[in-house]
Amino acid sequence: MEQKFASSLLENAVVELSRLPGIGRKTALRLALHLLRREPREAAALGRAIIEMREGIRYCRVCHNISQEDVCPICASSSRDARTVCVVENVKDVMSIENTGEYHGRYHVLGGLISPIDGIGPDALEIATLVERVEAGDIDEVILALSATMEGDTTNFYIYRRLARFPQLRVTQLARGVSVGNEIEYTDEITLGRSLLNRTPFADSFAN
Amino acid sequence: MEQKFASSLLENAVVELSRLPGIGRKTALRLALHLLRREPREAAALGRAIIEMREGIRYCRVCHNISQEDVCPICASSSRDARTVCVVENVKDVMSIENTGEYHGRYHVLGGLISPIDGIGPDALEIATLVERVEAGDIDEVILALSATMEGDTTNFYIYRRLARFPQLRVTQLARGVSVGNEIEYTDEITLGRSLLNRTPFADSFAN
Numbered sequence: 001m002e003q004k005f006a007s008s009l010l011e012n013a014v015v016e017l018s019r020l021p022g023i024g025r026k027t028a029l030r031l032a033l034h035l036l037r038r039e040p041r042e043a044a045a046l047g048r049a050i051i052e053m054r055e056g057i058r059y060c061r062v063c064h065n066i067s068q069e070d071v072c073p074i075c076a077s078s079s080r081d082a083r084t085v086c087v088v089e090n091v092k093d094v095m096s097i098e099n100t101g102e103y104h105g106r107y108h109v110l111g112g113l114i115s116p117i118d119g120i121g122p123d124a125l126e127i128a129t130l131v132e133r134v135e136a137g138d139i140d141e142v143i144l145a146l147s148a149t150m151e152g153d154t155t156n157f158y159i160y161r162r163l164a165r166f167p168q169l170r171v172t173q174l175a176r177g178v179s180v181g182n183e184i185e186y187t188d189e190i191t192l193g194r195s196l197l198n199r200t201p202f203a204d205s206f207a208n
Numbered sequence: 209m210e211q212k213f214a215s216s217l218l219e220n221a222v223v224e225l226s227r228l229p230g231i232g233r234k235t236a237l238r239l240a241l242h243l244l245r246r247e248p249r250e251a252a253a254l255g256r257a258i259i260e261m262r263e264g265i266r267y268c269r270v271c272h273n274i275s276q277e278d279v280c281p282i283c284a285s286s287s288r289d290a291r292t293v294c295v296v297e298n299v300k301d302v303m304s305i306e307n308t309g310e311y312h313g314r315y316h317v318l319g320g321l322i323s324p325i326d327g328i329g330p331d332a333l334e335i336a337t338l339v340e341r342v343e344a345g346d347i348d349e350v351i352l353a354l355s356a357t358m359e360g361d362t363t364n365f366y367i368y369r370r371l372a373r374f375p376q377l378r379v380t381q382l383a384r385g386v387s388v389g390n391e392i393e394y395t396d397e398i399t400l401g402r403s404l405l406n407r408t409p410f411a412d413s414f415a416n
Binding site: 005006007008009010012013015016017019020021022023027029030031032033034035036040042043044045046047048049050051052053054055056057065066067068072073074090091092094095 | 214215216217218223225227231235238239241250254256264273282299
């Protein structure tokens with residue numbers, strides 16, 4: 001339905017807001033009218049934050065994480081372990097792993113997973129650059145931290161094969177098992193089966 | 209949870225986006241990362257549209273609809289019937305009625321409905337200015353086009369009483385009845401009862 005707007009400025013804002021994913025025309029109108037009811041400096045702050053973010057952020061030349069510099073702070077930091085590279089699907093996964101506080105190595109952001117159904121092949125991802133990083137040397141371990149889905153498993157396996165020609169390199173993946181806080185009764189059978197096969201010494205659980 | 213961001217520019221954009229109603233921190237991050245993946249000019253267009261809308265739009269001095277001028281195009285138009293004023297709750301309702309193409313008079317936007325539960329009394333709404341417009345003369349009819357809810361009915365009745373001292377003024381309200389396309393079986397009993405009481409000559413339905 002063609003909607004008549006009281007103002008071309010409002011219409012323009014609604015059109016631009018509704019380009020965002022998951023935001024339809026109705027929601028966009030609601031957001032625009034909300035901004036009109038608020039202080040002008042609030043809308044200005046939002047507008048400026050969006051423009052400045054897009055202008056100021058690029059991708060790290062080394063790991064392809066977002067960065068305000070040519071090389072991101074994690075790749076540039078001398079206190080991070082440069083010999084370990086954690087391979088993740090996207091920028092959000094870097095944040096999730098950083099938030100655990102358990103990882104002190106570097107990253108490599110693939111930018112997606114191999115998915116033949118969606119037409120995403122290995123060449124669409126940053127896999128060649130990962131191989132180059134390994135080829136350049138000084139990397140002992142590549143941790144595959146991809147989702148436990150079919151696409152994740154496919155990508156894991158593809159990368160594993162591409163890295164097979166580096167005999168000194170350890171390729172590991174995230175442990176699969178019962179989630180912390182989950183009850184056995186509600187854990188799916190595949191996870192339960194795997195976590196039985198990959199059981200760990202009990203003493204390890206309080207060792208550190 | 210305190211989330212670490214790869215960039216303060218990203219964090220700032222997420223904070224500002226999450227001030228919008230119905231947009232939490234996770235959605236805000238998703239929107240920001242979406243904008244980062246798109247062309248820079250797309251983010252710039254969105255940012256500018258928001259700033260320009262908020263700076264350029266004010267409220268019409270006469271009807272309180274949003275406007276880019278001191279008086280909105282509807283109030284300023286000589287082709288609209290100045291003797292009929294349609295009272296609506298908000299700016300969106302003006303758009304809805306304009307979209308019907310059936311109304312050629314002017315508007316008066318209350319900015320809400322009387323709702324004692326939410327602490328909204330008549331003084332918080334543009335009711336006094338409506339009475340002033342009627343007092344100034346040249347208005348024949350006030351159409352109450354408020355929602356068919358308790359708050360709408362309360363507001364209708366309050367305005368009706370405030371306008372009772374103008375004997376020449378007709379105060380009307382939207383017809384209540386079976387929605388076009390609705391089946392009788394699924395129409396609620398109150399609506400069905402009212403539409404029986406307020407039945408109209410069948411010939412009227414194809415007269416215009």
